Amino acid sequence: MSKHKHLTMEDRQRIMQKLNAECSFRKIAKDLGKSPTTISQEVKQNRTVQCSGAYGWPYNPCRHRRNCQERLLCGKLYCRKTNCAYCQQGCSPRCPSFELEDCPKLEKPPYVCNGCQTRNKCTLVATA
Template structure:
């Protein structure tokens, strides 16, 4: 059992993580200890902050139903937008801002493939 992962093994690991398999199941196929799998995932994880097409990333928990307008005034990065939920800067001045965090990144399998 080697501790290093080849490119092909990383592709297999990615496939299994997408299918919600445990580290133990993945380890059986790759002939690696589950701890090795866990360390590989944790050492290569990152958070990608992206919005949907045409809108910037907005981490506010209330973004889906927020009706606030013109909070950041003339400095607004989205002057054409009618609501502040389409502007990144409005989060800095909004008193209703609650940051939404993906909690699945803090426990096994340490990845988030979209919320259910």
């Protein structure tokens, strides 16, 4: 293991590539000659959060988004969406039954969405 405390930008890019390839912290650490703890801390400290939603779906962190029946929370009388869960306006701040749902996968390694099998369908917070 290297005694150097700092990771270079090249190391960080390599970590991102390895996370995209679904490599473990242990494998990444071995490849870089660093401690798995160093890799874990680096990922946790430098991950970025995006509230973008999935392709074709708005960001919606509500626990009830899959079977929500709320309509017209945006105030538009003739909203084209079938219900508020699909609206770009965002039902979350207006909905009386809103409950925040955090992705449980972000609480355990690798702490990011890189390599996640459901990433393309997820409407929760995305991290990289």
